[in-house]
Amino acid sequence: MKPVPPRVVVPSTTKRDACIAIIAGLLVLAFLGYGIMQMGRPGKSNELTGIIVAKEFTPQKERQITFSGRKLKSARETDGEYVCKVRVAPQNRIYDVPVEKDTFEARKVGDKLTFLRPESEQE
DSSP, X not given: OOOOOOOOOOOOXXXXXXXXXXXXXXXXXXXXXXXXXXXXXXXXXXXXXXXXXXXXXXXXXXXXXXXXXXXXXXXXXXXXXXXXXXXXXXXXEEEEEEEOHHHHHHOOTTOEEEEEOOGGGOO
């Protein structure tokens, strides 16, 4: 018969090991709490608001067709391209904002217009 090796008794954890485990656990909980608090804050908006300084209409009759997969979703004809030039004071810049015909006709030079920041500049 083979001799059975003696059993190894592992000593209980020391106070130092317990303190390290508690501190690590508190750090993880603090990190999770901070993340949850940040989720509650509103995000930065990609909307800009400025004043219309000019309006331009480029006549070019065209038909816009929208597809959803392989099916025709909608088709409509447009008179042309409606663009409002909007000055945004904080950026000290003028944006060319394409708008729908109704918006183009409803707004006048000097009115405020809120629009989405161009995709190339979104944060």
